Amino acid sequence: MPTPSAEIILTTSHTLGLVAITHGEKYPQANQALEEAGFSRLSNGAFVSPLTDPQAARHTASALVHHAHEHGATITTSSRPYLGDIGTEIAAKLPGTWSAELEIYSHPLWQEDLWPMLWEAGAIYRALEEGRIPFASVLKNSTGTGLLLIERPGHRSGYLLGALTDREQEDPHDDPTTPRSIVLPADPGLAAHAIAHTFLPAYRRALHNQDLNTVLRSLDRIREEHQTLQAIKDSGRYSDGMPLSDSRLIVGMERDFADHAWLSYREVLEHSPVLLARCRPTATPWPQDAAALTRLREALANSQGAWNEWNDMRHELYSIPRTLPAHEWRQVRGQLGLAVLPAIETWLADSEAFERQARAAVPGGPAALSAPSPRLLTARPTPPPSPRAAIR
Structure with missing residues (x-):
C-alpha cells in the first residue's frame, strides 16, 4: 500500500494535548492544513493543540477534518501516546x-x-x-x-x-x-529497566570489541609492512628476487614505512588506552601478561609527545583556510612514525598478550571469559614478503 503523499498522524500528550505530525512527499500541504485549523508548531516540527477546553478541542478537530480534506491530506489516529513523552x-x-x-x-x-x-x-x-x-x-x-x-x-x-x-x-x-x-x-519504567540491564551492557561490550578489533587491525597492517621491509633489509633483495641496486633505497623504504605505520598507529593511540585500563591480568588465567601490559603502557606514554604534536598540527591546519601539500603531510607523518618506532615495535611484540587480556576484559564480568565476542584477528603464519610495490 503506497504511503499517502500528505498524511497527518494524531496522538495525545499528557502535557501538550493533541499532537500532530506530518509526513509524505507533500507534507507541506498537511502542515498548511494544521496551521489553518489553529494548531501551533513546536520547534521540533510537531503541531499541538490543547485539550483543556472540550468545546474548543471539538471545534479544532472539526476544522482539521475540513482543512485536511481541502489540502488533500489524510488523517491517521495513533493508538500510542506521543513518542516525545x-x-x-x-x-x-x-x-x-x-x-x-x-x-x-x-x-x-x-x-x-x-x-x-x-x-x-x-x-x-x-x-x-x-x-x-x-x-x-x-x-x-x-x-x-x-x-x-x-x-x-x-x-x-x-x-x-x-x-x-x-x-x-x-x-x-x-x-x-x-x-x-x-x-x-x-511501560516507560519497564523499558528503562530493559535498556539499563540488557541493552546498555551489550552496547558497552560492542564498543569494547569494536575498539579492540580496530587496534588489532591496525597492528596487523603495520606488522605486514614491517615484515616485508625487514625481509628486504635482511636479504638485500626485493620480494621478486631482484637485488637492491642501491643500499640507500632502504632509507626511502624506511621513511615510507614510518609514514604508513603512523597512519595505523594513530588508531592504537586513540583506542588502546581505555582497553588497557580495563585489563586485570591477575584475574585471568594469564597473570604473567602483567609485564607485557606494563611495557605497552610505557610505549603509549613514550608516544604521547608525537600524538600531541599530531593533534595540535591538525587543529591548527583545520582552523585556517589552507592545508599542507600531500608530500609535506607524508614527511610529517614519516617523522612522527620514526619517532614512535620503538613504541610500535613494542606493540607488535606484545600484541598477543594484549589481545587475550583485552578480550578477557570485555565489560560484563566473568561471562566475558566464557563467551568472548567473535574474533576478527587470530594468530596466523607470517605472510610472505609483499611485491615491491607494497613498500611504495
Missing part, C-alpha cells in the same frame, strides 16, 4: 544523566539521514530499509552515548531501541561487534 519518561528513569529529543522525518528522504549514524543490523535496520519512520526519539547521555527509539512497526504497542554512533563504520551486517536492537515494552 515516552522518550523523556524513559530517559528520566535511566541511570546517569540522559536527555531525549523527538526528531521528525516528514519527507520520506529525510529518514535516510539515519543511515550513517545507525549502528544496528536488526529490526530497526529492517524498518528503515523496508518502511517509513516518520519520527524517532533520540536519547543521549553525558558521555556521548546515543540511542534511537522508534515505535515498533506492525504492532499497536511496544518500541524498538538501537544504537547510534558518530564513528566511521562498515556495513553493520559484516561487523560482528554490531549491537542488535531490542524490543521494549510500552
Whole structure:
C-alpha cells in the first residue's frame, strides 16, 4: 500500500494535548492544513493543540477534518501516546544523566539521514530499509552515548531501541561487534529497566570489541609492512628476487614505512588506552601478561609527545583556510612514525598478550571469559614478503 503523499498522524500528550505530525512527499500541504485549523508548531516540527477546553478541542478537530480534506491530506489516529513523552519518561528513569529529543522525518528522504549514524543490523535496520519512520526519539547521555527509539512497526504497542554512533563504520551486517536492537515494552519504567540491564551492557561490550578489533587491525597492517621491509633489509633483495641496486633505497623504504605505520598507529593511540585500563591480568588465567601490559603502557606514554604534536598540527591546519601539500603531510607523518618506532615495535611484540587480556576484559564480568565476542584477528603464519610495490 503506497504511503499517502500528505498524511497527518494524531496522538495525545499528557502535557501538550493533541499532537500532530506530518509526513509524505507533500507534507507541506498537511502542515498548511494544521496551521489553518489553529494548531501551533513546536520547534521540533510537531503541531499541538490543547485539550483543556472540550468545546474548543471539538471545534479544532472539526476544522482539521475540513482543512485536511481541502489540502488533500489524510488523517491517521495513533493508538500510542506521543513518542516525545515516552522518550523523556524513559530517559528520566535511566541511570546517569540522559536527555531525549523527538526528531521528525516528514519527507520520506529525510529518514535516510539515519543511515550513517545507525549502528544496528536488526529490526530497526529492517524498518528503515523496508518502511517509513516518520519520527524517532533520540536519547543521549553525558558521555556521548546515543540511542534511537522508534515505535515498533506492525504492532499497536511496544518500541524498538538501537544504537547510534558518530564513528566511521562498515556495513553493520559484516561487523560482528554490531549491537542488535531490542524490543521494549510500552511501560516507560519497564523499558528503562530493559535498556539499563540488557541493552546498555551489550552496547558497552560492542564498543569494547569494536575498539579492540580496530587496534588489532591496525597492528596487523603495520606488522605486514614491517615484515616485508625487514625481509628486504635482511636479504638485500626485493620480494621478486631482484637485488637492491642501491643500499640507500632502504632509507626511502624506511621513511615510507614510518609514514604508513603512523597512519595505523594513530588508531592504537586513540583506542588502546581505555582497553588497557580495563585489563586485570591477575584475574585471568594469564597473570604473567602483567609485564607485557606494563611495557605497552610505557610505549603509549613514550608516544604521547608525537600524538600531541599530531593533534595540535591538525587543529591548527583545520582552523585556517589552507592545508599542507600531500608530500609535506607524508614527511610529517614519516617523522612522527620514526619517532614512535620503538613504541610500535613494542606493540607488535606484545600484541598477543594484549589481545587475550583485552578480550578477557570485555565489560560484563566473568561471562566475558566464557563467551568472548567473535574474533576478527587470530594468530596466523607470517605472510610472505609483499611485491615491491607494497613498500611504495
